[in-house]
Amino acid sequence: MNPEGLRYIDEYRNSALVVHLSHQIRRISTKPVNLMEVCGGHTYAIYKNGLKDFLPDTIRLLSGPGCPVCVSSQKFVDHAIELGKLNGVILTTYGDLIRVPGSISSLEKEKAGGADIRMVYSVLDALEIAKQNRNKQVVFLGIGFETTAPASAAAILQAAKEKVRNFFLLSAHKVMPPALEALAKGDTRIDGFIAPGHVSAITGYGIYQKLSKDYHRGVVISGFEPVDILQSVLMLVKQIEAGHYKVENEYTRVVKADGNPKALAVMNKVFTQSDTEWRGLGIVPKSGLAVSSEFESYDANLKFDVPVHDSHPPKGCICGDILTGRKSPSDCKLFFSQCTPVNPIGACMVSSEGACSVFYRFKA
Amino acid sequence: MCLGVPARVLRIEGSEATVAIGSVEYKSSLLLLNNVEVGDYILLHAGFAIEKIDPEEAEVTTRLFNEISNIEPE
Numbered sequence A: 001m002n003p004e005g006l007r008y009i010d011e012y013r014n015s016a017l018v019v020h021l022s023h024q025i026r027r028i029s030t031k032p033v034n035l036m037e038v039c040g041g042h043t044y045a046i047y048k049n050g051l052k053d054f055l056p057d058t059i060r061l062l063s064g065p066g067c068p069v070c071v072s073s074q075k076f077v078d079h080a081i082e083l084g085k086l087n088g089v090i091l092t093t094y095g096d097l098i099r100v101p102g103s104i105s106s107l108e109k110e111k112a113g114g115a116d117i118r119m120v121y122s123v124l125d126a127l128e129i130a131k132q133n134r135n136k137q138v139v140f141l142g143i144g145f146e147t148t149a150p151a152s153a154a155a156i157l158q159a160a161k162e163k164v165r166n167f168f169l170l171s172a173h174k175v176m177p178p179a180l181e182a183l184a185k186g187d188t189r190i191d192g193f194i195a196p197g198h199v200s201a202i203t204g205y206g207i208y209q210k211l212s213k214d215y216h217r218g219v220v221i222s223g224f225e226p227v228d229i230l231q232s233v234l235m236l237v238k239q240i241e242a243g244h245y246k247v248e249n250e251y252t253r254v255v256k257a258d259g260n261p262k263a264l265a266v267m268n269k270v271f272t273q274s275d276t277e278w279r280g281l282g283i284v285p286k287s288g289l290a291v292s293s294e295f296e297s298y299d300a301n302l303k304f305d306v307p308v309h310d311s312h313p314p315k316g317c318i319c320g321d322i323l324t325g326r327k328s329p330s331d332c333k334l335f336f337s338q339c340t341p342v343n344p345i346g347a348c349m350v351s352s353e354g355a356c357s358v359f360y361r362f363k364a
Numbered sequence B: 001m002c003l004g005v006p007a008r009v010l011r012i013e014g015s016e017a018t019v020a021i022g023s024v025e026y027k028s029s030l031l032l033l034n035n036v037e038v039g040d041y042i043l044l045h046a047g048f049a050i051e052k053i054d055p056e057e058a059e060v061t062t063r064l065f066n067e068i069s070n071i072e073p074e
């Protein structure tokens, strides 16, 4: 390998292997199957590398609900916008969220209008901002799944330890298993799931047992490089052709059976499960993570009383149907003509991992 | 934002590590991962090390891949 190369990345981009795996898949695939890549990171990798060209017509890949920005509800964005209007509040957020259109505004527009909204790379940067601005209230907009929820939890524990009293979390954090179960019960037949590699690194395999045992769906935990994804598709096709559904792990270099116990403990200490709203899936019972009563003084939901109304997705936007595998971006009348990454109408066009944005970038 | 990238641990100070992706250095919190040592590869995700990369497992996979590509040249 070239010494400038990136270890644990370059070897999984080997084009000879990609071709070999493609042959293998073509050789064994006879049944038409729908496979869902749950994670937006997988969607991105599939289109960036043109992996659909390496698959036979029998295999259809559907994008799933694993893009944090995309599944965050309109109501959450509206709630954040209201918080940003309060005097003395600094809003902090991961980058993509800032561009998601709310009902009448977006965080980006509010920022241009003078609201103090700052993008951070890590939730610990938000905590740092709180420490440096003790006379302000700093709210972090917590989005994402079992990957980013432990990070938000760690920040709250750190705030408690350092007695930082002006740091708050508005949690839209979500957990994957209830959403996957809702999809398995849904009206689109999904034969197998390419399961999210980094969520699984935290949770381990256990969370997928129900999908294979009760719902008879294939599950393969996958890494994010081209070789990982095609290897995972091959493993799923083998399961489905044989009619033996199980949970397998392609991403063994990162994902352990029990996940990351420390991250899980931190997450479970700070959060309790709650019902939450997903764009596309609606309210999914016990799929959300709310700040537990022990840490309620860090809960932006309780601390700030702002008006939050029910809100509706933008007219004509089918982002919700795309996130559940029912439709594809090309089915949307607004795609490309009116909705573009520069002028996004829906959340799926905003995030770099959103199906519409990925389609736009690599296909259109 | 769900991107996780393999990064090599260069230095550790308390609960924070300096890690490298190629030749670029980043900070990584160690609050979510135990037993990290200098020289380890970790998966860096939104500023946190969320898991170690297991060199043996990676080796097994790459070896398998290499065998496959030797048996069956394009």
Ligand code: SF4
Residues within 6 Å of the ligand: A316, A317, A318, A319, A322, A329, A332, A333, A334, A335, A336, A339, A340, A344, A345, A346, A347, A348, A349, A350, A356
């Ligand atoms: S193209 Fe835009 S409007 Fe259409 S579904 Fe995607 S995000 Fe919504």
